[in-house]
Amino acid sequence: xxxxxxxxxxxxxxxxxxxxxxxxxxxxxxxxxxxxxxxxxxxxxxxxxxxxxxxxxxxxxxxxxxxxxxxxxxxxxxxxxxxxxxxxxxxxxxxxxxxxxxxxxxxxxxxxxxxxxxxxxxxxxxxxxxxxxxxxxxxxxxxxxxxxxxxxxxxxxxxxxxxxxxxxxxxxxxxxxxxxxxxxxxxxxxxxxxxxxxxxxxxxxxxxxxxxxxxxxxxxxxxxxxxxxxxxxxxxxxxxxxxxxxxxxxxxxxxxxxxxxxxxxxxxxxxxxxxxxxxxxxxxxxxxxxxxxxxxxxxxxxxxxxxxxxxxxxxxxxxxxxxxxxxxxxxxxxxxxxxxxxxxxxxxxxxxxxxxxxxxxxxxxxxxxxxxxxxxxxxxxxxxxxxxxxxxxxxxxxxxxxxxxxxxxxxxxxxxxxxxxxxxxxxxxxxxxxxxxxxxxxxxxxxxxxxxxxxxxxxxxxxxxxxxxxxxxxxxxxxxxxxxxxxxxxxxxxxxxxxxxxxxxxxxxxxxxxxxxxxxxxxxxxxxxxxxxxxxxxxxxxxxxxxxxxxxxxxxxxxxxxxxxxxxxxxxxxxxxxxxxxxxxx
Numbered sequence: 246x247x248x249x250x251x252x253x254x255x256x257x258x259x260x261x262x263x264x265x266x267x268x269x270x271x272x273x274x275x276x277x278x279x280x281x282x283x284x285x286x287x288x289x290x291x292x293x294x295x296x297x298x299x300x301x302x303x304x305x306x307x308x309x310x311x312x313x314x315x316x317x318x319x320x321x322x323x324x325x326x327x328x329x330x331x332x333x334x335x336x337x338x339x340x341x342x343x344x345x346x347x348x349x350x351x352x353x354x355x356x357x358x359x360x361x362x363x364x365x366x367x368x369x370x371x372x373x374x375x376x377x378x379x380x381x382x383x384x385x386x387x388x389x390x391x392x393x394x395x396x397x398x399x400x401x402x403x404x405x406x407x408x409x410x411x412x413x414x415x416x417x418x419x420x421x422x423x424x425x426x427x428x429x430x431x432x433x434x435x436x437x438x439x440x441x442x443x444x445x446x447x448x449x450x451x452x453x454x455x456x457x458x459x460x461x462x463x464x465x466x467x468x469x470x471x472x473x474x475x476x477x478x479x480x481x482x483x484x485x486x487x488x489x490x491x492x493x494x495x496x497x498x499x500x501x502x503x504x505x506x507x508x509x510x511x512x513x514x515x516x517x518x519x520x521x522x523x524x525x526x527x528x529x530x531x532x533x534x535x536x537x538x539x540x541x542x543x544x545x546x547x548x549x550x551x552x553x554x555x556x557x558x559x560x561x562x563x564x565x566x567x568x569x570x571x572x573x574x575x576x577x578x579x580x581x582x583x584x585x586x587x588x589x590x591x592x593x594x595x596x597x598x599x600x601x602x603x604x605x606x607x608x609x610x611x612x613x614x615x616x617x618x619x620x621x622x623x624x625x626x627x628x629x630x631x632x633x634x635x636x637x638x639x640x641x642x643x644x645x646x647x648x649x650x651x652x653x654x655x656x657x658x659x660x661x662x663x664x665x666x667x668x669x670x671x672x673x674x675x676x677x678x679x680x681x682x683x684x685x686x687x688x689x690x691x692x693x694x695x696x697x698x699x700x701x702x703x704x705x706x707x708x709x710x711x712x713x714x715x716x717x718x719x720x721x722x723x724x725x726x727x728x729x730x731x732x733x734x735x736x737x738x739x740x741x742x743x744x745x746x747x748x749x750x751x752x753x754x755x756x757x758x759x760x761x762x763x764x765x766x767x768x769x770x771x772x773x774x775x776x777x778x779x780x781x782x783x784x785x786x787x788x789x790x791x792x793x794x795x796x797x798x799x800x801x802x803x804x805x806x807x808x809x810x811x812x813x814x815x816x817x818x819x820x821x822x823x824x825x826x827x828x829x830x831x
Contacts, residue, residue, distance in 0.1 A: 274299060278331050285335065289342035296336050330359030334368060337375045347379040362395055370399035374411050381414065390418050409440040413451070420458050428458045449481030453489055460492060465500050469493070483517070490514040491527055498534060508534050525555020532567055541571035562591040710821055713765065717788055717825070720761055724789055729757060733795065740794060745801045754799050758785045775817045783810050784826050 281295040334356040341347060353376050360369035377392035393415045400408040412435040419428035432455050441447040456471035475481050475489045491514045498507035511531050518524055532547035544567065551564040565588035572581035724730060732750075733740065746754070759766065762785045769784070770776055776784075786796050793804050800807075814823065824830055 274328050278328060278335065281335050281339075282331070285338060285342070289339045292335060292339040293343060296332065296339065299332070326359055330356045330372075331368070334360075334372055334375065337379065338371070341375060341378055347375075347382040350376060350379045350383070353379055362399060365399050365401040367401060367405070370396050370401075370405075370411075371407060373399055374407055377411070377414065381418065386418055386422060390415065393418070404439050406440040409435055409438045409447075412438075416454060416458075420454060420461075423461070425458050425462050429455065429462070432458065445478055445480030446482060449475050449478045449485050452478070453481075453485055453492075456489070457492060460496055460500075463500075465496060468496060472496070487514060487517040490517075491530075494527075494530055494534075498530065498537075504534060504537050508538075525551050525557060525560050528554060529560050529564060529567075532564070536567055536571065541574045545571040545575075558591060558595060562588060562595060565591060710825055713768065713825055716765060720765070721789060724761065727757075729754060736798075740798045743794060744798065746798055748801070751799060751801050755782055758782055761785070762788075769822060773818050773822060780810065780814070780817065783807070784814070787826055 277295055277299055281292045284292050284295070333352045333354075337347065337353040337356070347353075353372060356368070356372040357376050360366065360372045362369060362373070373392050373396035377389045377396060380386070380389035380392060393411050396411045397408060397415070400411075402408070412431050416428050416432040416435060419425070419431060432451060435441055436448075436451045436455065441451055452471045452474045456468045456475065459465075459471065460468040472489050472493050476486060481489075490510045494507045494510035494514060497503040497510065507530075511527060511534060514527055515524065515531065528547050529551040532544045532551060535541075535544035535547060548564045548567045548571065552561055555561060555564075565584045569581045569584035569588055572578075572584060736746070739746075745751075759782075762781070765788075766781050766785075769781065782800065783796070786799065791799070793807055796802070796807055797804050814827070818826070820830065
């Protein structure tokens with residue numbers, strides 16, 4: 246029995262040993278990847294050595310299978326997927342930083358698929374960035390632009406140098422495809438970034454490419470200014486400064502027609518070379534300048550140098566045309582005819598190539614169109630659901646707005662009806678008061694004259710002021726439900742701190758008072774001739790229950806002037822009106 250148990254323990258021990266070895270290896274791979282990631286910025290060549298030591302390259306297919314395989318419990322082996330994704334990213338990054346041209350997207354695609362595009366994360370952004378670099382090296386510019394644009398949306402930190410690199414690469418791709426507006430937009434975003442501003446060499450590159458784009462767009466003054474900044478930048482690379490002289494020569498010869506400056510710049514550019522190889526475009530420009538200044542013999546020399554050092558069909562065609570013109574000017578008709586035949590032969594080839602290029606562009610546009618159709622289908626679904634949501638939200642908003650408007654209109658109609666009733670009672674009251682006065686006048690001829698009794702000020706008011714009390718109560722109610730009541734509640738802190746409301750709001754509020762109390766103001770002025778406009782506004786605020794601090798805030802006056810105005814009201818108002826407004830006798 247014991248023998249059987251010991252036999253059964255051997256497989257279990259073997260399994261446990263295999264698991265421990267596997268976990269140790271996985272831990273070792275993770276540690277090595279972390280070391281490689283830490284070394285990336287300082288020594289990408291060392292990173293390649295570390296990654297080679299893991300021997301993952303030969304086992305990548307098996308790792309790829311692990312990427313999608315499941316264990317017996319159905320759980321994905323996320324640790325293996327994570328390690329493989331990080332390896333794929335670091336390997337691509339190290340190769341690119343080491344100057345190796347990327348010829349495939351299969352490896353970096355593993356990282357892209359793992360990190361995804363749903364949330365901002367450094368690894369996800371880097372995977373998209375290096376996918377764009379791979380496509381750029383492979384000549385797939387449209388896919389490169391798509392990947393780089395996606396990378397710019399995934400970087401959690403826009404001060405990262407890789408975010409800046411994404412913008413710079415996008416600017417170059419846009420420029421190469423004559424999308425100069427987009428190129429300027431992206432390069433202008435790159436130029437002020439800390440990564441660029443802190444490195445004079447980066448500034449030189451940014452100014453150079455911005456100058457080139459502005460040159461193509463016809464902004465010659467700005468292009469010249471940017472090129473001059475590159476030349477004056479002592480940290481600009483020699484290649485960058487050299488190419489800037491060539492761009493300046495083109496600018497001044499073809500655009501500003503300044504042959505002298507163009508000649509100086511092209512001579513400076515040619516001075517960077519010890520041999521004439523690889524300078525066909527510059528030699529052609531030099532020949533064109535010499536032809537412009539009427540030196541056909543020397544121009545012919547440089548046209549021939551162009552043919553010797555350039556394989557570009559456009560440059561060679563222009564050189565033959567220039568040689569034909571120079572030979573004709575030098576009195577060599579046979580030579581001129583020979584060069585002219587060469588020129589026409591190349592011109593026919595250019596027309597043929599142009600047609601092929603047009604066909605290639607049509608194919609490219611077809612690819613772009615298919616890509617756009619896919620995006621459009623996705624956008625259409627998004628717009629459909631967005632439209633449904635918008636319609637529902639707008640309907641709810643419109644119904645709410647209509648209900649509120651109906652409520653306000655109902656309240657307004659009710660207020661106007663109450664106000665008409667009060668006005669009618671006021672008219673009836675005035676008629677009743679006038680009838681006894683007329684009877685008293687008719688009887689005064691027969692009756693003896695009576696002594697005039699002085700009015701004793703008290704809180705009881707004549708009947709006609711009860712109408713005014715009703716009207717004032719209605720105005721108070723309307724103000725309590727108005728936007729101004731809400732406005733003052735929202736600005737309590739400003740009122741308590743004894744600030745002033747803005748002049749614009751103060752004028753609006755004063756206009757509101759005159760509109761609200763129009764009928765009351767008319768009656769007040771009829772009975773109290775000495776009242777001014779400011780007195781009426783002060784009385785209206787008293788009626789509405791404003792204290793001194795609130796009046797100071799609304800009317801933008803001092804509390805001292807308000808106290809003086811209260812004192813003057815005793816002299817200007819009749820006893821009845823004083824009681825009605827202030828609630829106390831004089």
